[in-house]
Amino acid sequence: MPVQSTLSRSTVISRLRAAGCVFAEDEADLLLSAGLAPNELLNAVQRRVDGFPLEHILGWAEFCGLRIKVEAGVFVPRRRTELLVREAAALVGAASAEPLSSTPPVVVDLCCGSGAVGTALAALMPGIEVHASDVDPAAVRCARLNVVPVGGVVHEGDLYSALPARLRGNVEILAVNAPYVPTASISSMPHEARVHEPRVSLDGGPDGLDIQRRVIAEAAAWLRPGGHLLIETSRLQAPVTAAAMVIGRLSPRIATSAELDATAVIGKLL
Known part of the structure; x- marks a missing residue:
């Protein structure tokens, strides 16, 4: 049984709200339900007040x-x-319906961070072959905690150099959340991101698209015919990302979600 906290819900909410937490009530409920001992809860609340990501x-x-x-x-x-994830799952489902191959669709979560995209796709689409990769050793260690239990594999290295050579020309889905914040905009990001998340996962170069361009330039060599590259980006950057895909021999379209406040560019290898 967790030790009962000496902090009340209202006290936790007040401290979080005073620190500027927009969703103080929700965050308080999550902290209070985490089963923390009183001293651990005090420390957790203080860390959140100090700007650590929840x-x-x-x-x-x-x-x-x-x-x-x-x-x-x-x-x-x-x-x-x-x-x-939504767009990739729809594309995998459509590809699986085609009687072209008996092998499982290969999905790659490039610049994977925690491996969230690959893990979610493996949970949604049992039977797919999932690979994830990242250049950051800390991210790779974390991704293995998520991706391996759902049957995937995680690789460490710079973009495609981390992937097994046998995947070349055989990838159905390349899902990429590469860093796309312009370097000059890093300083204006929320404290919890710019201080507590690795710069390599945020900084996309002068216009935010340096890593995207590198991904796009080699994508055609790794995708199977009819395969897709999906890249998260911003609404303003999307046309530039799409233009880069045309140069990279991909046919692009822009997908948006008002609900998620999200934009992605999806390129098909013809």
């Missing part, structure tokens, strides 16, 4: 109805990235 304090983030393990120093999956 997900790092709890050790998980909700994503596509799942609890994704998130360790300190690892990028926290955002709800808007669920658009990538």
Whole structure:
């Protein structure tokens, strides 16, 4: 049985609200239900007041109805990235209906962070072959906690160099949440992101699209004919991302979700 906390719900809410937490009530309920001893709860509330991401304090983030393990120093999956999962799942379902191959569709979660996208797709689409990769060793360690239990594999390395050579030309879905914040905009991000999440997971270069361009340039070599590259981006950046896909021999379309406040560019290899 968890030790009963000496902090009341109203006290926790007041402290969080005073610190500027917009969803103080919801955050208080999550902290109070975490089964923390009184001293642990006091420490957790103080860390949140000090600007630590709630997900790092709890050790998980909700994503596509799942609890994704998130360790300190690892990028926290955002709800808007669920658009990538929705679009990818629809494309995998359509591809699976085609009587072209008896092998499972190969899905790659590139720049995977915690592996949230690959984990969610594996949960939604049993039987797919899931690979995830990231250049950050901390992210790779965290992703393995999420991806391996659902049958996937996690690789460490820079973009495609991390992937097994046998995947080249055989990938059905490349789902990518590469960093896309312009370098000059990092300083204006919320404290919890710019201080507690790795810069490598945020900084996309001068216009935010450096990593996206690298991903797009090699995508055609890794996708199977008819395969898709899906990249999360911003509404303003989407036309530039789409133009880069045309140069990369992909036919792009832009997907948006007002509900998730999300934008993704989806390119099909013809």
